[in-house]
Amino acid sequence: MTDAMIGLIALPLAGALATLLLPRSATAVAIGTGLATTVAAGLLLSGVATQGALHYEIGGWSAGLGIALRADGLSALLLMMTALVALAASVYASAYFNTASERARFWPLWLLLWTALNALLLSGDLFNLYVTLELLGLSAVALASLSGRRAAVAAALRYLLVGLLGSMMFLAGVSLLYAGYGTLDLAALSHMVAPGPSAWTALALMTTGLLLKTALFPLHFWLPPAHASAPAPVSAVLSALVVKAAFYLVLRLWLDVFATVVTPAAANLLGLLGAGAVLWGSWHALQAERLKLLAAYSTVAQLGYLFLFFPLLLALPSGPARDLAAGGLVMLALTHGFAKAGLFLAIGVIQQRCGHDTIRQLDGTAQRLPATTFAIALAGVALIGLPPSGAFLGKWQLLAGAVEAGQWLWLVVTAVGSLLAAAYIFKVLGHAFGHRPYPNQPVTVAREEWPALLLAGMAALVLGLSGAPMWKLLELGI
């Protein structure tokens, strides 16, 4: 099973090289690599489920001297989500790009992005995390600017500069930790880090750098333009996976490495910022005129929910209540990943068929593109948090945890946020179900529409109904 960890990194990387060297068969190579990577993710997940947390020392050097890869329940689940979302988006992308030159430029960068995501989720070394963050940032920026249009390039440039700022702060924190503890290995550090000025400063620096990358309010300004002007499959992966990777790192740092250093006050700060994100993001999503902007603002809001869990996780004593809250957090993260990706892919279909993504002019897409509209509806169910979606379970745990810990603010914020989400989703669906009858038969192109539908279905139905085994898997993690 440890070979699956290497496979998860080596397969997309080799695929990137192959698509670069063989541009004519790039699409076939890319889809093949995607399938192989998904199989590897499945193998890893089953390995973690049966054997518990896995680790692998690259080069055979003991952790500390060399770099270790680690996989536990949390990272295995995120890796599976990454694989499924990236595979679905790849299938869609094979239909989205029309010219050979576009495809030749897209596939290598896409597979490098996938490599970066997998490498980040598997890494057990602080500096290695920095390098994977940079690989992730550069490939994301390159993909976001692929269309070459001015809005996209400007947004991508801002994304790059903000990302670099964040990486520098992260690296400064890493230097502090190395200065204080002499090792870069995450597992070793989690035993060694003790409260003190160097640990606090390192935590603050690394968290701030990662918050820039995960676009938590008020450091979210770069996200809406970047995600809205990127090509549709790229937006899907940016919103669903890339920002999630930075969030995963915040989670790892706070719950693992700096577990003894974090204070409830700091967690409350994160929670407040998350609350701001939920309200600000949902409000702007409601006011958005374009579908892609709506989806991008929705990402800002949904990430806010994830941060609402932090004060709960710190306030609740170790035990079943805390485990359930942690499980809810992961469930919410996974559901959002699938739902947002499905939403962006569906929006991509609409944008290509109708030539625009203005909400007010969506008149009748339900009749012309029934599968896609259904996908949007399913994704909407998951974004609002209606049963049986995984988001419902996640938000339920959030509310239960808030009641248990006596922190009522999060209850109010979640309720308001969900109402706003319902408002903007129903607004979109209302425009999609236009009034005029559409005479022609709807045409469904499988490659274009099925990925969105499957992803959204995963979010709205499958995840919610498979909550129990997932909870068990997470016991091996956080």
Next chain:
Amino acid sequence: MLTTQILYALTGCMIVALGLRGALLHASVLQRIVAINVMGAGVFMLLIAVAYRGPGLPPDPVPHALVLTGIVVAVSATALALALVRRLHAEQEDD
């Protein structure tokens, strides 16, 4: 605690601050890119200061390797940023 180490580490902090200030304040994109590079140089100085163990002992090679990697990563990012700026200016001239 070596005086040299402290001296260089503190200077590194100063350079990081100068870089951050430049990155946030400048209106010109090129100067912001320079500022981010300066910030990076400050962090590298921190790492090399941590590695220095005095004139008698060989320095710790790990931060040196980290800084080497960091320099290459920084130049990659700078190159991409400059290409984006160039494309942006080309798009504007077309208007």
Next chain:
Amino acid sequence: MNTMGLLVFDGLLLFSIVGLAWASLATTDVRRGVILFMAFGLLLAVAWGRLLAPDVALAEAAIGAGLSGALLLAAVHRQPRPLSPGATHDSLYRSAAAVSMVVRWVVTLLSAALAGTLAWGLLHAFSSTPQDMLPRAIAENLAASGVSNPVTAVLLNFRAYDTLLELAVLLTSVLGIFSLGPATPGYQPAGPIFDGLVRWLVPVLILMAGYLLWVGAHAPGGAFQAGATLAAAGVVLRLAGRARIGLPEGFALRIVMTAGVSVFLLVGLTLLLLGRPFLGYPPAWAGALILLIETAAMLSIAATLLLAFLGGQPESTGVKAAANRQREEISRC
């Protein structure tokens, strides 16, 4: 040198470095700022030498000051006439005039606070007992690593996976640059003095690159420094207006670009298939494998850095390229 002398040297050096950083960022003339930044980079290289980091000093001089400086200068040179006030769209603030005194002071205080907290954390970290488990572990395992330069051992053996990903970062950057447009137009043919300089400089640079690659196993040097030197040779040729700057074309170019990552991956996976850990070189073969990887990496690094300087895929010349263009036009219909 006595400690007092060293202290004075350190003081002067650091004062100059901070002064250059300040000046580079304080000036309104971007070009002057870039040149001051290059000087800053060169003094940094001196500082790295002072702190017994010659490998890093070489890399800083070649890549950090040299190549970054060249990239930035070329960008300054290409900058169009000042844009109309409403056209700045990518700054955090709408235009320079709008950045009020309040914002300036807030940001300055913020940065100073960052420096202060960073310094506080560092001093606390330094005051605890020095941790040297990694240097000791490296010293113990150096013999088995295949090289005797500890930095090369860390980069190409103990933490080789980081270097693999770093080569991928370089590749990603160049692929992104490719997708944004063609290469910049070349320079005009050089006059007799520069041409004469180029005639002997380029062979010297190529020889130096080979030397740095070879010597990196037991002395400061290695693939990165060698690759940067090789790229510098290409940059010099380009600046002299030469049409051929040492880069292959088409498929061969892509092979060279990906050589570093490919060889690294191949070695790692082959070792895995042979039952060893990924990138776990057998001690008897370690030296040879490292040299193999470093050679491929040097070529890749040189090619990608040179392509980054070019700003895009170079215009193909010749019959083959014309045929390629024709084929692409057809597939676009």
